[in-house]
Amino acid sequence: MVIWPQAEAARVSEEWPHSLEADTDQTEPLAVVINRMNSVTNLSFDELHRIFLGSRVHWSDGRRITLVMRDPGEPERKTILHDVCGMNENQFKIHFVQGLFTGEILVSPKILSTPAGVRKFIFNVPGAIGYLRLSEVDDSVKVVLIDELSPDDRRYRLRMPLPSVKSE
Amino acid sequence: MNYQFKTGSRRWAMKRFPLLDRLAVVISRYNSTLLLIMAFGGVALIAVLVIRDLSAANAEARQMYSGTVHGLQRIGELQYFAQETRRATLYALTTEDSNLQVEYADQSRDADQRVKDGIAEYGRQASHPEETALADRLKNDWVDYLKIRDDVLASILEGSTGEAVNLDLHGGVPAFDRVRQDLGEAKRLYDLEASRREANLIASGRRASFRLVGILCLTFLLSIATVWVIQRSRMWSTIELARMEMEFVTSVSHELRTPLAVLSSAADNLADGLVEGKEATRKYGGILQHQSRNMRELVDQILIFASTEDGKRRYNLQSLEVAPLIGVIVADCARLIKDAGFAIDQRIDSDLPCAWGDRAGIAQCLRNLIGNAVKYGGSERRIVLRAYIESLHQSDQELRISVADRGIGIDSSELTHIFDPFYRSPRVQAAQIHGTGLGLSLAKRIAESMGGRLSVVSELAAGSTFTLHLQIAKGQETQKDATVSRPSPITIQ
Numbered sequence: 001m002v003i004w005p006q007a008e009a010a011r012v013s014e015e016w017p018h019s020l021e022a023d024t025d026q027t028e029p030l031a032v033v034i035n036r037m038n039s040v041t042n043l044s045f046d047e048l049h050r051i052f053l054g055s056r057v058h059w060s061d062g063r064r065i066t067l068v069m070r071d072p073g074e075p076e077r078k079t080i081l082h083d084v085c086g087m088n089e090n091q092f093k094i095h096f097v098q099g100l101f102t103g104e105i106l107v108s109p110k111i112l113s114t115p116a117g118v119r120k121f122i123f124n125v126p127g128a129i130g131y132l133r134l135s136e137v138d139d140s141v142k143v144v145l146i147d148e149l150s151p152d153d154r155r156y157r158l159r160m161p162l163p164s165v166k167s168e
Numbered sequence: 169m170n171y172q173f174k175t176g177s178r179r180w181a182m183k184r185f186p187l188l189d190r191l192a193v194v195i196s197r198y199n200s201t202l203l204l205i206m207a208f209g210g211v212a213l214i215a216v217l218v219i220r221d222l223s224a225a226n227a228e229a230r231q232m233y234s235g236t237v238h239g240l241q242r243i244g245e246l247q248y249f250a251q252e253t254r255r256a257t258l259y260a261l262t263t264e265d266s267n268l269q270v271e272y273a274d275q276s277r278d279a280d281q282r283v284k285d286g287i288a289e290y291g292r293q294a295s296h297p298e299e300t301a302l303a304d305r306l307k308n309d310w311v312d313y314l315k316i317r318d319d320v321l322a323s324i325l326e327g328s329t330g331e332a333v334n335l336d337l338h339g340g341v342p343a344f345d346r347v348r349q350d351l352g353e354a355k356r357l358y359d360l361e362a363s364r365r366e367a368n369l370i371a372s373g374r375r376a377s378f379r380l381v382g383i384l385c386l387t388f389l390l391s392i393a394t395v396w397v398i399q400r401s402r403m404w405s406t407i408e409l410a411r412m413e414m415e416f417v418t419s420v421s422h423e424l425r426t427p428l429a430v431l432s433s434a435a436d437n438l439a440d441g442l443v444e445g446k447e448a449t450r451k452y453g454g455i456l457q458h459q460s461r462n463m464r465e466l467v468d469q470i471l472i473f474a475s476t477e478d479g480k481r482r483y484n485l486q487s488l489e490v491a492p493l494i495g496v497i498v499a500d501c502a503r504l505i506k507d508a509g510f511a512i513d514q515r516i517d518s519d520l521p522c523a524w525g526d527r528a529g530i531a532q533c534l535r536n537l538i539g540n541a542v543k544y545g546g547s548e549r550r551i552v553l554r555a556y557i558e559s560l561h562q563s564d565q566e567l568r569i570s571v572a573d574r575g576i577g578i579d580s581s582e583l584t585h586i587f588d589p590f591y592r593s594p595r596v597q598a599a600q601i602h603g604t605g606l607g608l609s610l611a612k613r614i615a616e617s618m619g620g621r622l623s624v625v626s627e628l629a630a631g632s633t634f635t636l637h638l639q640i641a642k643g644q645e646t647q648k649d650a651t652v653s654r655p656s657p658i659t660i661q
Binding site for chain 2: 064066068107110111112113114117120121124125126127128
């Protein structure tokens with residue numbers, strides 16, 4: 001298992017300037033989505049953390065988990081890296097390189113450029129898991145609860161800032 | 169059976185077809201134009217049938233062509249999109265870029281949806297149980313292939329290329345082969361159906377050709393029959409006219425010979441001094457006078473008919489008081505009526521308006537009608553002469569002078585012929601009642617020339633009533649001297 005160094009976590013927290021909990025009105029929930037055939041309905045935040053770090057590679061029915069990520073630099077990816085993985089981009093890359101090298105991680109995440117690509121990928125792959133802004137979710141994928149909370153809930157933890165509007 | 173009659177030295181012979189001859193008589197009576205119109209109608213009807221037949225054949229050919237094109241297109245599309253489904257799936261194997269793999273997966277799903285739609289359409293349009301069964305089999309085989317295709321796609325997207333290839337080789341290839349065989353079978357069935365339709369079309373075209381030839385033959389025969397009937401009707405008319413002319417000549421000869429024989433005999437007796445005494449001389453003079461008058465009337469009748477025939481006759485139409493004119497005519501015929509032992513009953517309405525006509529023409533008409541009444545009046549020997557006004561529609565009126573007898577009457581089948589020139593009823597000829605067959609024809613022509621007409625009502629063995637219809641003179645000066653002047657005989661110009 002890859003250990004998340006505490007010192008790294010502190011550094012990531014400094015690099016991520018947003019105080020999400022303090023300013024929820026200007027954020028949008030980030031939904032975690034899976035294939036509709038997948039029977040999972042709820043994941044704990046810890047399970048989510050392990051899945052996105054490649055520590056958990058199979059679903060409870062034995063199907064292999066395929067992780068879907070957006071391109072580096074995308075706000076959704078940053079949010080996942082920060083809130084779920086507690087890493088920045090470099091740390092995440094290093095983590096997976098190390099994991100693949102040591103054999104602790106079997107498959108690296110699939111990188112997709114667009115929300116539509118994410119939806120289609122998850123639709124085609126029964127064991128896929130990814131994330132989308134809540135407004136980009138459609139019927140082709142299934143949203144899972146995180147700690148029994150749906151993205152509509154105010155207490156839902158995965159949130160990303162809305163694009164800022166410059167005042168004249 | 170042949171019938172013949174002679175005209176001078178020429179001998180006419182004609183084969184007899186009773187039904188056709190009757191038709192020919194009808195046609196000759198009503199003009200052969202009618203037959204031509206009927207023939208034209210027949211040809212037009214045939215043309216419509218031919219056009220309808222050709223249109224039906226054309227529509228059938230169009231339907232077959234369009235069915236062939238659409239069928240080929242449908243099967244071609246099915247084959248194309250099935251290949252496209254597989255091609256896109258295999259392309260996804262060739263890259264590790266997830267975005268491209270998703271795009272290929274998307275293309276494969278689009279194509280498979282087209283195949284599903286195509287199979288459903290094929291099933292809906294299946295016209296034979298074999299095609300329906302094939303559509304079901306194709307649908308099932310395609311669903312089986314898609315299950316494997318989905319697994320292959322999932323493996324490719326997961327990054328398990330080896331697993332994807334393995335799945336495709338062991339499941340996808342055989343499943344897709346079954347689909348391909350099904351599509352081949354669909355094409356074979358379609359070719360069979362197209363061959364059957366083509367055979368039907370060829371047979372239909374052959375039938376249409378036969379029908380067309382038949383219709384053309386029928387048209388040709390109809391045209392020949394029409395021409396033949398027209399020719400026959402004309403020939404019949406000519407023969408009939410010749411026959412009537414012969415009978416007329418015979419009749420006129422007879423009519424002339426009888427008084428001539430009497431005149432000759434009386435003249436011989438006078439020349440030989442066999443007649444002695446004033447009484448005998450007066451009697452012979454009366455005979456000579458009567459017979460010569462008969463001869464003159466006969467000759468006049470012929471000449472008048474000839475003049476009406478060639479249009480030389482001119483009528484002096486004027487306003488005439490009818491009652492005095494009738495009185496003069498009856499007086500003229502008194503000797504004839506008295507000699508035949510007839511009585512004439514005159515019923516002239518009072519206050520009759522003046523008639524519009526020719527004095528000599530009216531006199532000639534009435535003399536002929538009275539003469540006929542005497543000739544065919546039968547044993548009752550009574551003639552009723554009426555003059556009266558009859559109201560017509562729209563407040564119009566006409567003046568009618570009728571001559572009725574209680575004689576032998578006219579058969580209804582002969583009523584349409586009695587006004588034909590030279591026509592003489594076979595019944596009258598058999599009874600040896602002499603005549604020329606010109607009297608009624610002449611009377612009718614004169615009546616019509618004066619703007620009137622002549623009608624007849626008759627019942628066999630009950631008598632006949634001939635009516636002269638005359639126009640009433642409007643605003644014309646009445647000839648007051650009609651009561652005293654005797655109508656001059658019709659003059660021939």
